[in-house]
Amino acid sequence: MSNSELLTVEPLDLQFPFELKKQISCSLYLTNKTDNNVAFKVKTTNPKKYCVRPNTGVVLPRSTCEVLVTMQAQKEAPSDMQCKDKFLLQGVIASPGVTAKEVTPEMFSKEAGHLVEETKLRVTYVAPPRPPSPVHEGSEEGSSPRASVSDNGHGSEFSFQRFSVDRAEPQENTSEARALITKLTEEKQSAIQLNNRLQRELDQLRRESKKSQSGGIPFMYVLLVGLIGLILGYILKRT
Numbered sequence: 001m002s003n004s005e006l007l008t009v010e011p012l013d014l015q016f017p018f019e020l021k022k023q024i025s026c027s028l029y030l031t032n033k034t035d036n037n038v039a040f041k042v043k044t045t046n047p048k049k050y051c052v053r054p055n056t057g058v059v060l061p062r063s064t065c066e067v068l069v070t071m072q073a074q075k076e077a078p079s080d081m082q083c084k085d086k087f088l089l090q091g092v093i094a095s096p097g098v099t100a101k102e103v104t105p106e107m108f109s110k111e112a113g114h115l116v117e118e119t120k121l122r123v124t125y126v127a128p129p130r131p132p133s134p135v136h137e138g139s140e141e142g143s144s145p146r147a148s149v150s151d152n153g154h155g156s157e158f159s160f161q162r163f164s165v166d167r168a169e170p171q172e173n174t175s176e177a178r179a180l181i182t183k184l185t186e187e188k189q190s191a192i193q194l195n196n197r198l199q200r201e202l203d204q205l206r207r208e209s210k211k212s213q214s215g216g217i218p219f220m221y222v223l224l225v226g227l228i229g230l231i232l233g234y235i236l237k238r239t
Contacts, residue, residue, distance in 0.1 A: 006038050006117045007031065007059065007091040014069055014087065014121055017128040021073045028067040028121075030089070032059040039094040039103045042067060046085045057100040078125070087121035201230055 008031040016024045032038045042055045051070040059065045069087070090108045092115065108116050205226040 004033075004091070004117050004119055006034060006093065007040060007089070007119070008033055009089055009119045009121070012119070012121055013124050015124045015126050016071050016083075018074070018077065018081065018125040019128050020077055021075065023070055023073050025068055025070045028069055028089075029064055030059050030067060030091075031064045032061055034093070035061045037061065037094040037096060037098055038091050039098065039107055040065075040092075041090045041103070041105075041108050042069075043088040043090070044085065045087075048072075049085065054100065056103045058094055058098055058103060081125045083123040083125050085123040087123070089119040089121060091117040091119075198230055201226060 010029045010031070014026045014028065016026055018024065028042075030040060038059045040057055040059060042052045044050050044052070049072055051072065053068050053070075055067075057065060057067075092107055094103070094107070106112060107114060110116055
């Protein structure tokens with residue numbers, strides 16, 4: 001930040017994250033510290049390399065103006081990443097009501113007796129921000145396992161062991177599922193056979209009950225005794 005009387009300039013060091021073949025911009029903020037209009041003009045030692053918008057203008061009293069400095073795409077990087085380009089910001093008190101279009105080079109002429117305030121700016125190249133590294137949550141399906149490397153340079157077998165365990169779990173689950181299906185199938189067949197047996201026994205009891213009615217034995221009593229016998233036999237078989 002500058003300590004001038006007319007304009008406070010921030011920053012004094014224009015930092016560009018340097019990247020080849022890419023335009024890079026940096027914002028410059030001018031704050032008018034006075035109760036008068038202040039006209040400004042931005043100059044550079046390398047006008048073909050930079051684009052300044054706006055390069056001239058008027059900052060209203062007690063207000064701030066943003067100037068965008070854009071460095072054109074560069075084909076080559078300096079060997080030492082040092083930049084010798086300079087900027088010069090000139091400020092002068094302007095008449096009330098003056099507009100940016102009315103700012104002329106003569107307003108910044110010291111020979112004409114104008115009090116011109118000047119602030120020098122430097123250009124610095126900085127390293128561009130690195131993109132975040134992708135986080136791998138695990139090996140993708142179908143990809144081959146890779147051993148990790150520890151700090152001492154020896155390969156770790158953890159990745160291979162984990163891969164083997166992950167591959168073994170589906171096989172164990174498949175074996176358990178097959179055993180369960182087989183068991184359910186056997187129980188289904190046993191239930192069907194039991195149902196057929198009960199049906200045959202029930203038909204036989206009905207026939208016998210008709211004969212026993214003549215002897216005085218109630219039908220329901222015979223049927224109940226037969227069903228109890230079948231249920232007891234099925235329980236003994238399951239145990």
